[in-house]
Amino acid sequence: MNSFDYVQSARRTIRLETEAIAALEERIGEDFRRACDLILAGKGRVIVTGMGKSGHIGKKIAATLASTGTPAFFVHPGEASHGDLGMITKDDIVLAISYSGTSNEIVTLLPLLKRTGINIISMTGNPQSILAEVAEVHLNIYVATEACPLDLAPTSSTSATLVLGDALAIALLEARGFTAEDFAFSHPGGALGRKLLLRLSDIMHTGDEIPRVSSDTPLLEALMVISAKGFGMTTVTDATGQFLGIYTDGDLRRSIDRGVDIHSAKVGDLMNPNPKILRDSTLAAEALKLMEESKINVLLVSNAENHLIGIVKINDILRAGII
Structure with a gap:
């Protein structure tokens, strides 16, 4: 049998990610409020974009926004440079996710987005990054350390990003007065929709x-x-x-x-x-x-x-x- 302590490793990961999320809570303030106001005042949709693990998290954030009353969808930044940018209109708001704030595929899009006049909300772990500085609003997802013992694989940072995305979606849900019946109309195919809609x-x-x-x-x-x-x-x-x-x-x-x-x-x-x-x-x-x-x-x-x-x-x- 392998003598490696799997349980201790799992507990360490959970502890580090919990600490990262707790630290995130302390940074929720004026920038978060501005991001919510910007989205609520918008006439279009929220376009979420991100590369790699940030992209995977971005897809979930877009899905959560869409199902809770904020029209949203995910656009892959690489595909955006090859035609999918046409899916974004000047009335939309871009939520760009990059922990480093320097992802080439996203940085490449910035001049085009700014030229079109599209508002950008960034989520990065580096407030001095180009993405953070160009965005109208920056949301800081910095973590002290990744749960990965090599401090390389996105773990704590992706958890923090996901939680911040949920916080954004729920704050907007409450601000809109989104109801259980509204929620059911976006989930008509499942048991939840039947439970909330069937009379x-x-x-x-x-x-x-x-x-x-x-x-x-x-x-x-x-x-x-x-x-x-x-x-x-x-x-x-x-x-x-x-x-x-x-x-x-x-x-x-x-x-x-x-x-x-x-x-x-x-x-x-x-x-x-x-x-x-x-x-x-x-x-x-x-x-x-x-x-x-x-x-x-x-x-x-x-x-x-x-x-x-x-x-x-x-x-x-x-x-x-x-x-």
């Missing part, structure tokens, strides 16, 4: 699917309706069709426990007049939480006028895949 109106059973009996219906006849519809319950209405309550499988068990004569009883005498009813605009995730807390399997759904328009089973929500 009871999207999955409820309506019309003839809803079991209905009148209040004077014999209990045995009501039980036949419950069995035929397959919801484990039926709604109860008066002679005019006005909703009065529900009767469920659970109510049947309780009726039997109380010694009710199921051959002569009327469903209206045994129904629950105060069942759980939610608006059709209620999020399915909220309905699921209520059903789990109340230990019920079926919910009634009403519209804005408080008219009963549907029912939802817990299985309908689970099948929708919001969890």
Whole structure:
């Protein structure tokens, strides 16, 4: 077995990167505020660019910005010099990432960007670098040492860059008043989008699917309706069709426990007049939480006028895949 202490090495890496991020927090100030103001005032998008490991981190930062309300995408600086610069407009803001601040591929773009009048926000570890000095705003990502024992492989510096990018995205999210529903619209394909967008109106059973009996219906006849519809319950209405309550499988068990004569009883005498009813605009995730807390399997759904328009089973929500 190799005698090398892997655990100690891992702990050292985590400690050094944690220290780098903690030091970064102390430098958040006026420059960070100016960067946020510049982006919020911009009419275009945030174009993130960076070479090597900075480029990999830049792609993630661009993706986070885009998904949290700040239109953004990544442009490779090498490709920008060969045509992709045409993807950047004068209304855009360039977020250029280079720890040294001297990456040739980015420095080559600076005269063209400045000539076009494009604002530049730089992230570097060297405030005296050409990229830092040319940028309208400079964000300092300096780290005392990389976690790499050779102090060569970008480790602490890329972690600091990533965290600063997250801080930028979240500050902008909060400043914009970006909501959970806004977030869901940029994530419609996953479970998160379904959880935040799916409403009871999207999955409820309506019309003839809803079991209905009148209040004077014999209990045995009501039980036949419950069995035929397959919801484990039926709604109860008066002679005019006005909703009065529900009767469920659970109510049947309780009726039997109380010694009710199921051959002569009327469903209206045994129904629950105060069942759980939610608006059709209620999020399915909220309905699921209520059903789990109340230990019920079926919910009634009403519209804005408080008219009963549907029912939802817990299985309908689970099948929708919001969890």
